[in-house]
Structure formats: structure tokens, C-alpha cells
Amino acid sequence: MLDKIFNLIVELEEDEAIGLAKKYIEEGGNPQKLLEACGNAMGEIGQRFEKGEYFLSELILAGDIFKSIMEFTLPKLKQGEVTKVGKMVLGTVHEDVHNIGKDIFKVFAEASGFEVIDIGIDTPPEKFVEAVKEHKPDIVGMSCLITAGVSSMKKTVDALREAGLRDKVKIIIGGGRVDEGVKEFAGADAWADDAAKGVRLCKELLGLEG
Known part of the structure; x- marks a missing residue:
């Protein structure tokens, strides 16, 4: 059923995707696995966007589908x-407006x-610096779904270092364009390709304990 939900989301079949996801949860499905399937679908949609196969309107629709599924899945996850x-x-990070993976x-x-302080999308390095100064987090998480975000991640880590904050936090990066090489390039502590x-x-x- 999860594979079918994945395909319905990728093909932007809104009513069918939401309906099947709701049925999956009502029948005792694993909410974490459902959200993972949604995340994988959004990654595929992001790739289609980069290839020019999908456009902003498709990204917005995909986001609406995800939000609808989250409404009835999140309470199950937080029980x-x-x-x-x-x-x-x-x-x-800056130059990337994708919020699905982050969310x-x-x-x-x-x-x-x-406790998560969400500072949004298309976030410039200085906003990350301000947030770290204000909230004093243990971890900084950066997301990007497009290639342009990779250099923004490095600039953000550099900005934290220049502000004397780099050694005070751990940094994890994530998203469709992230791997071990990007982690090393950006100067992060860890990377992940799923939530x-x-x-x-x-x-x-x-x-x-992990």
C-alpha cells in the first residue's frame, strides 16, 4: 500500500493519495513509515522539478497533499x-524554497x-547565526533539495564559524542533494537522506542512544 501511496503522490493524484493514506492509518499502518513514503515521494518530485518536468504549481500541490496527510498522521506519531x-x-538554506523535507x-x-525552532525556507546564513545566538541550540539542522543549496550550506557553516558559534553546536544537513561529499564540503558533522x-x-x- 505504501508503494501505491508513493506513486499517487508523485503523480499528484491528490484525492486518491490522501484517501489511501487515511485508509492505511485507519487500518493500523505505521505512521512513521507513511511519512517516510511521503518524504521519498517529495524527493522524487524535487528531482522532476530540477529536470524541468514539474513546475512551481506542481510543487505547491505536492505540498498541499503532504500537509493533508500530516494532519491525520502526526497525532498518531505523537501519541x-x-x-x-x-x-x-x-x-x-538560502536559494532553496522547499519545505517538505524540512517539515x-x-x-x-x-x-x-x-524542541525545534523552525526558521523557515530560503534562509540566509545571517538568519541562522541570529537564531543560534538567540536560542542557544544543541544542534543546527539545514535542509536543501536542489543543487544550489549545497554552496549555501557551506556559507552558513562558515558564517557560524566566523561568529564564533561553530564549536558550540553540532550541525546536521539533509535533503535530496546531500551525501558524504557534501557533508565534508560544507563542514557539517553529519548528513542524512531520510528523517x-x-x-x-x-x-x-x-x-x-540513537
């Missing part, structure tokens, strides 16, 4: 008391006990 484990500043990761992080892995790595960075 039960959550022990606070740390604080995180999270944003999509999925935020859901997983909050469900795992992180569940990202949260586990965040806990490991803080010396907690």
Missing part, C-alpha cells in the same frame, strides 16, 4: 509523553523529544 532530549534550530524531519524530531535516520544521528551527536 504518548515525549522526553525532551535537546534543542534544534532548523531551516531550509517531515521536524515532525520526527519533535516526536523524538527535540528517521536524521533523528537517530542527532541523538548520536549529543551522546544519546
Whole structure:
């Protein structure tokens, strides 16, 4: 069923995708796996956007589908008391307006006990610096779904270093264009290509059990 939901989202079949996702949850499906399927679908949509196969209108529709699915999936994921484990500043870097991957990761992080300060999309380095100064997080999370965001990640890490803040936080990067090479290039501490892995790595960075 998850494969079918993935395909329906990628093909932007809004009513069918939401309806099948709702049925999956109502029948006792795993909310985390559903959100992972949504994240994978959004990654595919992002690639189609970069290739010129999809346009901004398709991205907006995909975002609406995801938000609708989140409305009934998030409460299932958050059931039960959550022990606070740390604080995180999270944003999509400059020149990237994608919020889907960031939002999925935020859901997983909050469900795992992180207090998340979301500073939005197309976020310039100085805004990350201001947020770190104000909130004093344990971790900074940066997201990008397009290639242009890679250099923005490096500029943001450099800005934190220049502000004397780099050694005070751990930095994790994520998104469709991120890998070990990008982590090294940007100067981050960890990278992840899915939300569940990202949260586990965040806990490991803080010396907690992943």
C-alpha cells in the first residue's frame, strides 16, 4: 500500500493519495513509515522539478497533499509523553524554497523529544547565526533539495564559524542533494537522506542512544 501511496503522490493524484493514506492509518499502518513514503515521494518530485518536468504549481500541490496527510498522521506519531532530549534550530538554506523535507524531519524530531525552532525556507546564513545566538541550540539542522543549496550550506557553516558559534553546536544537513561529499564540503558533522535516520544521528551527536 505504501508503494501505491508513493506513486499517487508523485503523480499528484491528490484525492486518491490522501484517501489511501487515511485508509492505511485507519487500518493500523505505521505512521512513521507513511511519512517516510511521503518524504521519498517529495524527493522524487524535487528531482522532476530540477529536470524541468514539474513546475512551481506542481510543487505547491505536492505540498498541499503532504500537509493533508500530516494532519491525520502526526497525532498518531505523537501519541504518548515525549522526553525532551535537546534543542534544534532548523531551516531550509538560502536559494532553496522547499519545505517538505524540512517539515517531515521536524515532525520526527519533535516526536523524538527535540524542541525545534523552525526558521523557515530560503534562509540566509545571517538568519541562522541570529537564531543560534538567540536560542542557544544543541544542534543546527539545514535542509536543501536542489543543487544550489549545497554552496549555501557551506556559507552558513562558515558564517557560524566566523561568529564564533561553530564549536558550540553540532550541525546536521539533509535533503535530496546531500551525501558524504557534501557533508565534508560544507563542514557539517553529519548528513542524512531520510528523517528517521536524521533523528537517530542527532541523538548520536549529543551522546544519546540513537
